[in-house]
Amino acid sequence: MSQSLSYRDAGVDIDAGDQLVENIKPFAKRTMRPEVLGDLGGFGALVEISKKYQNPVLVSGTDGVGTKLKLAFDWDQHDTVGIDLVAMSVNDILVQGAEPLFFLDYFACGKLDVARATDVIKGIAQGCEASGCALIGGETAEMPGMYPEGEYDLAGFAVGVVEKDQVINGRSIVPGDVVLGLASNGAHSNGYSLVRKIIERDQPDLDAPFDGSKTLRQAIIAPTRLYVKPILAALKQFTIKGMAHITGGGITENVPRVLPENTVAQIDANAWQIPKLFQWLQQAGNVAQQEMYRTFNCGIGMVVIIAKEDAEAVQKFLAEQGETVYRLGEIRARNGDEHQTQVA
Numbered sequence: 001m002s003q004s005l006s007y008r009d010a011g012v013d014i015d016a017g018d019q020l021v022e023n024i025k026p027f028a029k030r031t032m033r034p035e036v037l038g039d040l041g042g043f044g045a046l047v048e049i050s051k052k053y054q055n056p057v058l059v060s061g062t063d064g065v066g067t068k069l070k071l072a073f074d075w076d077q078h079d080t081v082g083i084d085l086v087a088m089s090v091n092d093i094l095v096q097g098a099e100p101l102f103f104l105d106y107f108a109c110g111k112l113d114v115a116r117a118t119d120v121i122k123g124i125a126q127g128c129e130a131s132g133c134a135l136i137g138g139e140t141a142e143m144p145g146m147y148p149e150g151e152y153d154l155a156g157f158a159v160g161v162v163e164k165d166q167v168i169n170g171r172s173i174v175p176g177d178v179v180l181g182l183a184s185n186g187a188h189s190n191g192y193s194l195v196r197k198i199i200e201r202d203q204p205d206l207d208a209p210f211d212g213s214k215t216l217r218q219a220i221i222a223p224t225r226l227y228v229k230p231i232l233a234a235l236k237q238f239t240i241k242g243m244a245h246i247t248g249g250g251i252t253e254n255v256p257r258v259l260p261e262n263t264v265a266q267i268d269a270n271a272w273q274i275p276k277l278f279q280w281l282q283q284a285g286n287v288a289q290q291e292m293y294r295t296f297n298c299g300i301g302m303v304v305i306i307a308k309e310d311a312e313a314v315q316k317f318l319a320e321q322g323e324t325v326y327r328l329g330e331i332r333a334r335n336g337d338e339h340q341t342q343v344a
Contacts (some may be wrong), residue, residue, distance in 0.1 A: 094228055182301055
């Protein structure tokens with residue numbers, strides 16, 4: 001008679017999954033909002049829309065962390081990629097004026113390492129808490145044979161809400177409007193296939209002092225900046241005409257997504273100092289300037305477009321909220337079919 005087999009014999013440890021849920025409950029609990037009904041662990045999560053909204057529109061977004069995860073595996077550093085995961089989705093829905101309501105995560109691996117997964121999801125909870133967004137559930141998938149040992153994949157899903165008449169869509173943007181840029185924390189979660197290629201070829205000392213108190217390793221792995229609370233605070237006092245989260249495609253490919261077809265964002269390349277990390281990437285990788293602008297955020301993580309008469313007040317307000325803000329340039333009329341963001 002053949003030996004009796006269990007799910008654990010096939011590589012799936014149900015007890016480990018249960019332990020992970022118990023480990024993350026206190027972190028998730030800190031993110032809760034009054035709209036959330038019920039506790040973590042149900043088949044579905046229930047969230048009602050606050051009565052403060054008269055004509056609410058739901059705004060949703062999904063994203064991952066990309067090949068930055070490969071560095072987390074190689075460096076055995078898993079406590080910040082969860083923040084990246086949240087930021088990539090909540091910053092995206094923020095640009096349409098949405099207040100993030102809740103977040104779901106998907107964590108997939110070949111064999112569940114409870115301590116490592118706890119670090120990752122603790123970071124997700126940190127990102128949610130910093131965004132005022134409830135971590136209401138997710139999925140942990142242990143799939144033997146699907147992933148190399150020690151590796152995993154992440155996906156995140158955010159849902160926010162905005163009043164229908166306050167949706168930000170860029171349609172009111174006109175020539176003369178001002179383009180502001182909010183500083184990034186580093187490369188955020190974009191361009192890491194090129195970052196890894198540069199590291200592989202250049203073989204730098206990752207733990208040598210690099211930028212102030214940071215090592216190169218710390219500069220590279222720094223988590224994506226969360227812009228939710230400062231921007232939501234600004235929206236209560238000012239009219240923001242358009243925003244662009246500077247992700248894959250950099251400044252030159254993301255800003256056009258919010259511009260009317262007859263306009264161009266004219267960006268002054270001297271309006272901000274390119275951070276040391278990007279200077280190193282450009283030099284070590286011999287990367288052309290325009291390739292830098294369309295691959296990396298180059299130090300600008302969020303672009304905000306406002307009327308000229310509001311520019312000084314908005315810049316001052318966001319600085320008071322803890323952001324480093326640059327006046328990057330202005331909107332002008334488009335000539336023919338020229339590219340809609342020019343950096344010169």
